Amino acid sequence: MMGFRFASQRRGPEPDDTSVEIVPMKRRHLRAVVAIEQQVFPSPWSLSLYLSEIAGGATRAYYVARVGGEVVGYAGLMMVAGEGHVTTIGVDPHWQRKGIGRRLLLKLAKVAVSHGIEDLTLEVRVSNVGAQTLYHEFGFAPAGIRKNYYAEVNEDAIVMWAHEVQSPAYSERLDAIEERLATS
Numbered sequence: 542m543m544g545f546r547f548a549s550q551r552r553g554p555e556p557d558d559t560s561v562e563i564v565p566m567k568r569r570h571l572r573a574v575v576a577i578e579q580q581v582f583p584s585p586w587s588l589s590l591y592l593s594e595i596a597g598g599a600t601r602a603y604y605v606a607r608v609g610g611e612v613v614g615y616a617g618l619m620m621v622a623g624e625g626h627v628t629t630i631g632v633d634p635h636w637q638r639k640g641i642g643r644r645l646l647l648k649l650a651k652v653a654v655s656h657g658i659e660d661l662t663l664e665v666r667v668s669n670v671g672a673q674t675l676y677h678e679f680g681f682a683p684a685g686i687r688k689n690y691y692a693e694v695n696e697d698a699i700v701m702w703a704h705e706v707q708s709p710a711y712s713e714r715l716d717a718i719e720e721r722l723a724t725s
């Protein structure tokens with residue numbers, strides 16, 4: 542991926558003291574959100590785009606993950622006509638593979654269920670196998686390809702769907718994920 546920047550020095554809390562809180566994204570978080578966004582996405586969203594998303598009212602649900610008060614990740618959901626679209630999810634490279642993306646996605650999925658959403662969808666780069674593995678865990682399955690969706694990196698997107706999220710089976714899936722997180 543192009544445009545990645547990795548911090549050369551660690552600062553703030555260490556991943557071992559992980560006590561992760563998931564809280565609604567507010568304006569005051571956006572500087573940190575955009576700093577992460579710029580590290581993990583080749584075409585990062587701007588601060589003003591995040592501002593308009595969090596002002597989106599009942600159709601939007603955006604959250605940040607914090608450790609020791611520091612924003613280490615974020616995720617967003619757009620809800621329209623019974624469908625929930627995961628618009629973004631990013632975790633600070635220093636904090637990846639510690640269950641933070643899983644916690645964020647769990648939050649979005651639970652919010653979607655509580656808002657009566659029937660199906661969830663998202664797009665992911667074909668080469669982003671790590672993210673796809675996470676999405677599979679949440680019941681997302683590939684449903685199609687959008688050609689050159691990520692034109693800036695000349696890459697196709699896989700469209701994934703998780704259907705029937707109101708079903709008891711889906712709630713059991715989320716409960717199992719939550720339980721694993723609590724004991725990990």
Ligand SMILES: CC(C)(COP(=O)(O)OP(=O)(O)OC[C@H]1O[C@@H](n2cnc3c(N)ncnc32)[C@H](O)[C@@H]1OP(=O)(O)O)[C@@H](O)C(=O)NCCC(=O)NCCS
Nearest residue numbers: 581630631632637638639640641642643665671672674675
């Ligand atoms: C995708 C992303 C949000 C995942 O966040 P994370 O906090 O690192 O993910 P988690 O630690 O919760 O991982 C949960 C599971 O997903 C899978 N996974 C996540 N990242 C992975 C990777 N790099 N390689 C393989 N599997 C991966 C694993 O199954 C993992 O479980 P495990 O660690 O117990 O094996 C994060 O890697 C990221 O910000 N990537 C850059 C931005 C991006 O690609 N966003 C998604 C766009 S569609």
